[in-house]
Amino acid sequence: MILKGFDDLKLFLKKPRNIVIIGHRNPDGDAMGATLGLQYYMSKKGHKATVVVPNEYPEFLHWLPGSENTYRFDWQNSQSKKAINASEIIFLLDFNALHRVGHDMQKTLEKYPNDFAMIDHHQQPDDVKYMYSDVEICSTCQMVYQFIEMNNDLDLIDADIATCLYTGIMTDTGSFRFRSTTSTTHRIIADLIDKGAENNKIHNNVYDSNSYGRLLLLGQALSNLQILPAYKTAFITLTEAEKKKFDFQKGDTEGVVNYALSLKGIIFAAIFIEDTEQSMIKISFRSKGNFSVNEFSRKHFNGGGHDNAAGGRFDGSLEESTTFFKELLPSYTTELNNSYEA
Incomplete structure (x- = not known):
């Protein structure tokens, strides 16, 4: 595990900030769940948080809480750049290198004058000022939960945050069957259900909505x-x-x-x-x-x-x-x- 600059990040977030949260190109359940879950959490902490994704995500994720307020960089380019340029920090979620957002968005991020904070579980991450990286964890959504836990804020997790994080953990573990699914994962899932994630509805929305x-x-x-x-x-x-x-x-x-x-x-x-x-x-x-x-x-x-x-x-x-x-x-x-x- 790499935990870099965490104490400084906590201090930076002590006062309300303008934050942008970004997922990777072709966002999946973990990317969307993590970005939206973190957005809700940051908003509860008094920050202005905006999610920007590089391009469209699957229809079976459009029901996620808050997804209607997400900016797509390829389609809403001016709004996305305006949000990025106005932000004081950018969170990079579920990807380990800037090229994972696609060439056009990468060029914009490479010009960004402020700092990045990365929360990710992929190998060989780029070096950024603030980093929480752990390749042993099954999903970035689990890491967002643990990030909230490190801040002693688990009581802030409501049904919307729980739903987003449950979705990402479920999809990135193949419905909890991959080897990376641990007893810790199951304990977190149990807590998310207790906090309002309706596991049967989430599963149906993702897997039982085929055209x-x-x-x-x-x-x-x-x-x-x-x-x-x-x-x-x-x-x-x-x-x-x-x-x-x-x-x-x-x-x-x-x-x-x-x-x-x-x-x-x-x-x-x-x-x-x-x-x-x-x-x-x-x-x-x-x-x-x-x-x-x-x-x-x-x-x-x-x-x-x-x-x-x-x-x-x-x-x-x-x-x-x-x-x-x-x-x-x-x-x-x-x-x-x-x-x-x-």
Whole structure:
């Protein structure tokens, strides 16, 4: 764990401040839950807090308390820049480096004259003045809870904060099934439920709100599934044409890679998604046991994340990306076979 400048940050926040809270590009449940939860907490402490995210987030997160007041940098550019320029400090949540917000927003943040405070659980964080970093914690939402706890303010957590933080912990732990889910996580979840998080409604809002097109897209993805038993690996592909065929919306591929990982005998899974808007192949990796997809993605696919969940990208065609991926696997045969008794 890295806890840098925490006492100075507490002193800085003793008086009301103008604060901006930022999540990463393509925000997920943890990013949205953490930013909104922290915004509510900071507002209760007397600060003016504004959430700015780089771009759109999935429809199944639009119900989160306070999401209607969030600025999107790509769409509400002038409002976002005005909020950033007026702020006295910026909190960076659920990402470890400025490039994770996208090129345009990164350029704006690099010109920011004041200080950053980072709360994040990804490896190899950028150096900023104030930092709470812990790669062992399952989600940034759990870290926000513990940040509030460090300030002796757990009594300030109401139903809205509890709902936001519960959502991020639930989504980033795969509904509490990943190895990073600890007894501490469950104790925090219990407290959030006691403080007003309605666990059944949150689960339904996130997981039981599929569109017809999303289910058809899932069927297409599963029909594209390829299994490489010699390497205990499976991967899925989706082309731009397939996405358009089933009216793809942001968030529709969330969690699809886990279907590949759920296969008996598979310990390494990936999904390769063609993204013509960003001129790249977007990749998600998942693993079981001690095979680090973070290291694999950092080394080969300009990405990173956690040991068992990471993302990456490939600049080329979909076919070239999967061919390159398959060519890498023989050199990892020993690691894959010894990683986990699947």
